[in-house]
Amino acid sequence: MSTPRPSSSDSSSGRPFVPTYGATPGRDGVTRFRLWAPNAARVVLEREGAPAIAMTPADDGDFVAEADCPPGSAYRYRVFVGDDEAGMAVPDPASKALRDGVDGHSIVVDPSAYAWQHPEWQGRPWEETVIYEVHLGACGGIDGLKAQLPALVELGITAIELMPLAECPGERNWGYDGVQPYAVAAHYGSPEALKALVDAVHAHGLMIFLDVVYNHFGPDGNFLPHYAKRFFREDLQTPWGAAIDFREPRVRRFFIDNALMWLDDYRFDGLRFDAVHAISERDFLVELQQTLRRDVGSRRHCHLILENEHNESSHLGKGGFDAQWADDWHNVMHVLLTGEKEGYYADFFDSATDKLATVLREGFLYQGQTTRKGESRGEPSGHLPSTAFVNFLQNHDQIGNRALGDRLSTLVEPAALEAATLALLLTPPIPLIFMGEEWGSKQPFLFFTDHRDELADAVREGRRREFADFSAFEDPAQRERIPDPNAAATFEASRLDASEAQHPDHRVRREQFARWLALRHCVLVPRLDGASGESASVLGDRAVEATWRLGDASRLTLRINLSREAVAIEDETMAWVTSHDEIREALANRELPPHSAALWLEPSADTRGKDAQNP
Numbered sequence: 001m002s003t004p005r006p007s008s009s010d011s012s013s014g015r016p017f018v019p020t021y022g023a024t025p026g027r028d029g030v031t032r033f034r035l036w037a038p039n040a041a042r043v044v045l046e047r048e049g050a051p052a053i054a055m056t057p058a059d060d061g062d063f064v065a066e067a068d069c070p071p072g073s074a075y076r077y078r079v080f081v082g083d084d085e086a087g088m089a090v091p092d093p094a095s096k097a098l099r100d101g102v103d104g105h106s107i108v109v110d111p112s113a114y115a116w117q118h119p120e121w122q123g124r125p126w127e128e129t130v131i132y133e134v135h136l137g138a139c140g141g142i143d144g145l146k147a148q149l150p151a152l153v154e155l156g157i158t159a160i161e162l163m164p165l166a167e168c169p170g171e172r173n174w175g176y177d178g179v180q181p182y183a184v185a186a187h188y189g190s191p192e193a194l195k196a197l198v199d200a201v202h203a204h205g206l207m208i209f210l211d212v213v214y215n216h217f218g219p220d221g222n223f224l225p226h227y228a229k230r231f232f233r234e235d236l237q238t239p240w241g242a243a244i245d246f247r248e249p250r251v252r253r254f255f256i257d258n259a260l261m262w263l264d265d266y267r268f269d270g271l272r273f274d275a276v277h278a279i280s281e282r283d284f285l286v287e288l289q290q291t292l293r294r295d296v297g298s299r300r301h302c303h304l305i306l307e308n309e310h311n312e313s314s315h316l317g318k319g320g321f322d323a324q325w326a327d328d329w330h331n332v333m334h335v336l337l338t339g340e341k342e343g344y345y346a347d348f349f350d351s352a353t354d355k356l357a358t359v360l361r362e363g364f365l366y367q368g369q370t371t372r373k374g375e376s377r378g379e380p381s382g383h384l385p386s387t388a389f390v391n392f393l394q395n396h397d398q399i400g401n402r403a404l405g406d407r408l409s410t411l412v413e414p415a416a417l418e419a420a421t422l423a424l425l426l427t428p429p430i431p432l433i434f435m436g437e438e439w440g441s442k443q444p445f446l447f448f449t450d451h452r453d454e455l456a457d458a459v460r461e462g463r464r465r466e467f468a469d470f471s472a473f474e475d476p477a478q479r480e481r482i483p484d485p486n487a488a489a490t491f492e493a494s495r496l497d498a499s500e501a502q503h504p505d506h507r508v509r510r511e512q513f514a515r516w517l518a519l520r521h522c523v524l525v526p527r528l529d530g531a532s533g534e535s536a537s538v539l540g541d542r543a544v545e546a547t548w549r550l551g552d553a554s555r556l557t558l559r560i561n562l563s564r565e566a567v568a569i570e571d572e573t574m575a576w577v578t579s580h581d582e583i584r585e586a587l588a589n590r591e592l593p594p595h596s597a598a599l600w601l602e603p604s605a606d607t608r609g610k611d612a613q614n615p
Helices: 141-155 191-203 249-264 282-297 327-338 343-349 352-362 396-400 414-425 453-466 488-494 498-502 504-527 583-588
Strands: 022-025 030-036 040-047 062-068 074-081 088-090 105-107 131-134 159-162 180-184 207-212 232-238 241-244 270-273 303-306 323-325 389-392 430-434 532-540 543-549 555-561 596-602
Touching: 040 062, 131 141, 141 191, 141 504, 180 191, 180 249, 191 207, 207 249, 207 303, 249 270, 249 282, 270 282, 282 303, 327 343, 327 352, 327 389, 327 414, 343 352, 352 532, 352 543, 414 504, 414 555, 414 596, 498 504, 532 555, 583 596
Parallel strands: 131 159, 131 430, 159 207, 207 270, 270 303, 303 323, 323 389, 389 430
Antiparallel strands: 022 030, 030 062, 040 074, 074 088, 074 105, 232 241, 532 543, 543 555, 555 596
């Protein structure tokens, strides 16, 4: 079976990246169109204001055409499957912009039309990364995020990570219901507006990453099953329906080209790949990262991050991906901070202190052990560098997948949260902060969508059924408290109120974040290349000591106590930094106070002359 020729880019010649599928404008207003529709008997290209054109069948279900259709023109395909004489009008699944929603017209976009203001930008090394996760709509849209850039630089952020932007039903969505992975959702703006945002981010010396979803399509507006059944495999189901069939070369090409588009056309500095455990063909991930490393990473910094419940350490380090979201670290910390043990937290509740020691030392907790569901999970991870893990106390999932979208600032005593934050920001793994976390925002971040008709009802009721087994929502009347995801008020309640940060208590917390991140950049970042976990031990209930060997052979030690009782320690310690000032005297008396954390740095023999207390 023949396959499409892989796309590539050539930065030295100035030629833009050319995807295999979709609409590619050329000279004199002539555009090339290509659609994979293996179930279609024929396909017609319909241009707004111009005659329709029959597309020519090509290899193995491809249909191609060239037509006078300059950038800005509206078009769609009419596919004829079986004996259907009327055909079905569908948008281009690889279109870069749409008009009138997910079942409207596609728009021809010229990817080279935007004049980049900072074409010299090469990105930043991975070790410098401090991630700030953002939902673009909830932080005020493109203009709202631009306005926040100076403050994020001042805070110590080096990378912004956007939740998915692909076109999806309605005017508001988390982004994980996308059905047009090449198209920027129209409610955010045009492709050029997004490029201007990326340009502005780079102007401030920041990186910008994008969360992409390659494991499923949303439930509304996906027409691929009608004319390209081979895109999916009915023998394998995911939580979102039939699995995408990555055994099919054209399916692989569709998604690899998509990743190249975001990195080349839009100049994102990296991608976060959502829930890759739902992709059954592991070799697709190998092909994906190898292609991106070759075509983009050879020219500039290109960072690739996984979300992977399977804890497959073989994808990290020499496996080609920079890092994975460290759910195990989060889950253990959350259990210790809140005492919660329902849902997946049940796997982390028993012996939680020992589990904290493991994740601090090795990154993953589950490295082949059996979960509460009787499933083996994970691969050994102790050999990986510490920077192969992205640690977080909160993110969109861990807040928004709670019934009421409540943040840790409303669940945890401030001193305990402060100690956990010190461990997040000043240990070697890459830290991720969710928008508003830096000032202790108490606003909820709820799950929101904008589905239509029966689907809206199904999503609302399904959302409430998810929590039926939780003690707080066993009573059906209590489940009515769970906000309707489709209500506009649910989205409005989740919009970040930046004025909240001006409250005196919130200003103090933000200033503390800034101080700690300044220390990270000054002290840790130069030593992170080659850093790895060395040891960890239990000091007492909810209290752990962990040590990392840094890249210059110096050692960083953390002592953290998340209990309400002081913990005795064997030696007197002069801490380099603590979660609050009163800890120093207690440490001198061989005691680690409740809800506290302390760090110190021991220089290597080669740097022994430097002051370890003021590195």
